[in-house]
Amino acid sequence: MNDAPTDASTAPFHQDVVRNLICRQARYPDVATPHDWYMALAYSVQGRMLARWAASTKTYAARDVKVACYLSAEFLIGPQLGNSLLNLGMQAEARDAMRVLGQDLDALLALEEEPGLGNGGLGRLAACYLDSLATLEIPAIGYGIRYEFGIFDQQIRDGWQVECTDKWLQKGNPWEIVRYDVGYYVSFGGHTESTTDAEGRLRVRWIPSRQVKGVACDMPMQGYRVNTCNMLRLWKSEAVESFDFQDFNAGQYYQAVEEKVVSETLSKVLYPNDEPDAGKRLRLAQQYFFVSCSLQDMLRLMDAKGTSIEKFADLFAAQLNDTHPSIAVAELMRLLIDERLLSWDAAWDLTQRTLAYTNHTLLPEALETWGLPLFASLLPRPLEIIYEINRRFLDDVRRRFPGDDARVARMSLIDEAGAKKVRMAHLASVGSHSVNGVAALHSDLLKRTVLRDFAEMYPERFLNVTNGVTPRRFLMLSNPGLARLLDATIGTDWTRDLARLDALAAHAGDAAFHDAWRAIRRENKAALAARIAAETGIAVDPDALFDIQVKRIHEYKRQHLNALYIIDLYNRLRRHPELDVAPRCFVFGGKAAPGYAMAKLMIRLINGIAEVVNSDPALDGRLKVVFYPDFNVKNGHWIYPAADLSEQISTAGKEASGTGNMKFMINGALTIGTLDGANVEIREEAGAENFFLFGLTAQQVEELKASGYRPADYLQRNDALRDALEQIAQGRFSRGDTEMFRPLLDNLVHHDPFLVLADFAAYVECQEQVSDAWRDARQWTRMSIMNTAHSGKFSSDRAIAEYCARIWNTRAVRIDLAQP
Template sequence: MSHVPAADTAYGVGTAPSGAAALAFQHEVVRNLICRQARYPDIATSHDWYMALAFSVRDRMLARWAASTKTYAEKDVKVACYLSAEFLIGPQLGNNLLNLGMQSEAREAVSALGQNLDELLAIEEEPGLGNGGLGRLAACYMDSLSTLEIPAIGYGIRYEFGIFDQEIRDGRQIEITDKWLQRGNPWEIVRPDLSYYVCFGGRTESETDAEGRLRVRWVPARQVKGVACDMPVQGYRVDTCNVLRLWKSEAVESFDFQDFNSGEYYEAVQEKVVSETLSKVLYPNDEPEAGKRLRLAQQYFFVSCSLQDMLRLADAKGTPVQRFAELFAAQLNDTHPSIAVAELMRLLVDEHLVSWDAAWDITQRTFAYTNHTLLPEALETWGLPLFESLLPRPLEIIYEINRRFLDEVRRAFPGDEARVKRMSLIDESGGRKVRMAHLATVGSHAVNGVAALHSDLLKQTVMRDFAEMSPQQFLSVTNGVTPRRFLMLSNPALACLLDKTIGADWATDLARLDALVAFADDIAFHDAWRSIRADNKTALAARIKSLTGIDVDPNALFDIQVKRIHEYKRQHLNALYIISLYRRLSRTPDLDTASRCFIFGGKAAPGYAMAKLIIRLITGIAEVVNSDPAIKGRMKVVFYPDFNVKNGHAVYPAADLSEQISTAGKEASGTGNMKFMMNGALTIGTLDGANVEIRDEAGAENFFLFGLTAPQVDEVKLAGYRPAEYVRANEDLRDALDQIAQGRFSRGDKETFRPLLDSLMQHDPFLVLADFADYVACQERVSEAWHDARQWTRMSIMNTARSGKFSSDRAIREYCGRIWKTRPVRIELGQP
């Protein structure tokens, strides 16, 4: 039976905690249990207690939210609006307790109620609002915006179901529906009064108004209503609480009484079913035409709702539409929200009767665009028939934007029609398509890459023509991650050691970690550092045992590669090395090499057959290696299922070696590499994405570098890359591939991995085989370094010490100063 506060609280009888703050909070939890959950303590489940605790924390946040909103309404402020199709925010309870400074208070309060805070934290579902790095970045940026006291709104989609939960059955990925909202979301405030209509299909009609101006009216085939669902975003130890506003789709009329009355029961609710599909699931498979149509509709839906909301806020503040860009700075997080350029033009020209030139000036001053990829196939395009059938009026506006823009190109580069064709917003080759990256670039005043190398390559490759025409438009803002979640929350023992050693100010000024350099050779500090890392590894080993049944040795080198499964991220390069090491250990059991636990994690897109085959290869290797007594436990291979933010809390602090081995020139930045570095892992990697800057910051001596550089990759391909030559020249590589081909890791089935082997031997688009020998040699240097515990500890400390650049706070300061021109606004928390 649960304990409750003393009788004079009117909630029951029990033992009260000692602290006054904890006692008051204890009362709030019980009040929310009864008044919001309709439960009394004797019958409450752990989930009931979790919900009551979450509501109590939310109440504290909403007081700050109200103060923030009131201040923004009354003062002359510029609001940063972050438009993103994903916000991978992670569990909220622990993060909000941390930001509010309430961890001890909450722990004491729930303990007095007979509950365990850690167990309640473990109950919380991972919000299914994002997929990978792009969504995690957006969430980090929202955290930093609030912490830096910048007025901000995040705009996205309130997905009912996330991408999927991953299970590994018989060695293969199985996708399970992510029902993250099944038991409710205590952080969400649904606002039915904040809703907007979004048009789809139909036709346009033109007319001349009384003043002789041409006006276009969109007559849609159907409309969908977008309803705001808000989540508070609390800053760290400040009173700023911003909002993440996500849009839920609903039918304009959810029930057709005439259809129902005439016996057409299914048709009566058809509109509701179709309309609510828009926010039903994150990123449907976009291969079939229906999937593509839904994804484009999703993007337009959330962008239109968001811009209508911003225009409403401007009107409520009394700001004329002509000053819209002075009130809002809107960042397009990749191409998913780039239709916003056409939609803001439509709203200004068609709805607010602004002239084209004035509207275009407002649009360009409002938007900035973040590019996240150098892979041409990943730059979004939409076929014109699909686009026209779904969004006829926005397409007309895109045509007009393109016509005027290409006139500018011709004036800048007379006679260069090839350039005009390359820069057009419409791709005329192989089926006409709208180029969304081009639309975002033309409609924005700034375009940024997300790492120094990526930004340079962006200007040299996919955006070269645009950079030559408007070089001042392009800049670089290296990504960052929040140290609150990925160090303080996930690695509290290390955070405590940092506080004691260099003071607590590093939490909001990560550059202060540089002070750790003075302790890099301090033996007592080494001992404390290694003790914390050992505890983290022991905890991860216990989780691995619980999830997979695999026993791993916490004293082994934890070699970890967790990220989305993709050929360019080259998990299969790692797998080939593991096979070669296993074969060497089989031949020479006493080989002088570090004992290792190789840990993989990540999801493969449901339709990405090669990525799913890579998972099957890893699990197949694990089956063989982990059951071979001849290895004597010196190697273990683990595939950690369902990797997400929540699971990352246990993984990042336990890593000894961070695998960042993508083909040079393919990874835009990476953020997992930063989380590992912050927690003291050493990186083995190529000169790709933010690895370049990580190596610069940590020092070459504290980074394990291998592989071709981006220019060398281009040279190899231009010379006519022949992967089979690398196989012939390397006996270990040949043996590893032969072992796969013979069915050693597929239970004797020689066909399972044939598509993967054929791809490597005949094409190898990401130069896995070309980099294999150098990767193996680099891994030998890792083993040598591991044997010197003192030197390895020093390298680990230096990585954390030099990770200050990779805070999302630094990145947001750069966005504010260089792109958005926004300033902090201090929030004073008054009485409710």
């Protein structure tokens, strides 16, 4: 290879890659490893994005624009190279360039480590929103934490989940720009001192016991086929003083570096197990750390722009993605009254006009609370501010609802029952001008259940913005065959406006289009089958019905309902081999929280069923069960396009929205599901005839529980269900161990909090409808086409447009790349 380094602005792309290989990687082509080539290619692509980032930043600084700031403890952004090439329109150019250099682009894409900066749907939603913000040309910054170790890598050993360290930064991150000059100090512990200023106003000074420094680490977020390139700014914690020479000189080396070790722990790992007190303390510290850095950064950008503090809410809209960043209410007040010396009323007005809160859960146990002793010891000044917010707020509640002491107790920011706790959802609801749910049903239930009192007091604040997913990653990038077919059939306008997919409906009866559709789906399923064989050793038939449930493992998502159905189907096939049942491959994937014993048992049960079913020669391959390990964004690229049936079977009223359901729908999968979360809207859009509905409604769930639900009643009158549970109890799926699944069985039989047994019969009946529909290939294909055709509502572009218009009051800003 004789290509010499040249200037990137004028060089052909393959020469730019070689220049970065030599100048950034210190390798020359003859000795470069595949990873060296990946890094060189990534740096070359990053250079194209940074030119657009510079133009975007300069334009935002020069104009009167409002910036949307998305505060989230998680950003599950996925691998960046393929997505960036797509958004830049450089896929063909990059492929040709790497071919010239003797490299295979697909092989290099496969090398990229996925940043594990989130647990699941919440973090993936935040990433989709960053993609849409840039694509819609909205000035925006994402703020979060640069976890050195992300969510654990999942391995399956002997059927059990085993957590392994996610070392996503081990080989470097070519997308990251560390801004050592952009850093802020964050205080913890200590005490406060009160004084009166010259004008007689109370002033409070926080004397912390320690401080850490947050350093900005930026990643460019490129919009699709536009010049807008926004920024994801993640905070890395560092010690204020990294080394104590006095300790060192005294021979105490470990004490000398202790401050550095403790400080850097803040951004060391994503969400520690928060059951032990130490874990809770670290999690609260993480949340305050990134929120404080982010708000200080926004104030610095305001100062750099030369804007007065009174205009802060006109310059920034800050969205709180769930309760994790809700400490922003107290921290922004602290910065405004303690640091900027505003009056309480002026600061409160700015805080409420700046902040907005997205709620993501109806589970009371998932609404964050923090014990008062922990909060007081870690964040004494923010707690004082919360007390004052609460005092003023409850005075207002008493004025609005005189004599209603029960309401006052329910709405207080401090839970006084038992061990006192700070209620973070309450804090976010009081301190924000907008509170939104993430699906129509969720938003309605939110106003009727967990935040009912607040909705009654502030009805104007509550609204719905149904979640969405980016069609760039989850259709164009992960399903290029389908994307090309859509382009050829209805044109390319759908790539910028997913609602244009409606035009597909006109082709739902076209036999030639059916053939092309099925050929693409068959190709996707063959690709997933090959991945399954490589990852698990299980051979599956691409012509079987691929029935897929991939999501976080949780009792309310009811993977165990699916598992019980598989046992029942297996029993029927064993007893009646002549049954005309379509061959089916059940695929599960998802991670269980390390401390969630019941979820881990569910994974073990699925793997136990797979062990028995897959090795039974009597089935002749008609039934296969797979647990696909380490489900993440990267693996999702293979799974979503290959699904025939999407399992969305949570207990009605428990799933806020879901986004996996949308990814499956966009790719043409049919849904079997309850009327829960966004399933309601998916069914409305797809048409009831193109959706397999079963189960109790949210209202029926409430009524059944109120009347005294007895799971044993359902067990007694359903022989198939009883047989399935008895087989589990007898050790059929645990190699004879009759105690392994005892906790899971006892929970179902005696408590069944998520009504698995109550919905079992309806689920089995609905699955029979699925089997019948699958036998008619032409009808199934038509239903598949109609699901994709009517998936336009579930684009994150639509969701972000609603946030901009209804909550943030932000507008698009066109970027001219000619700007230096």
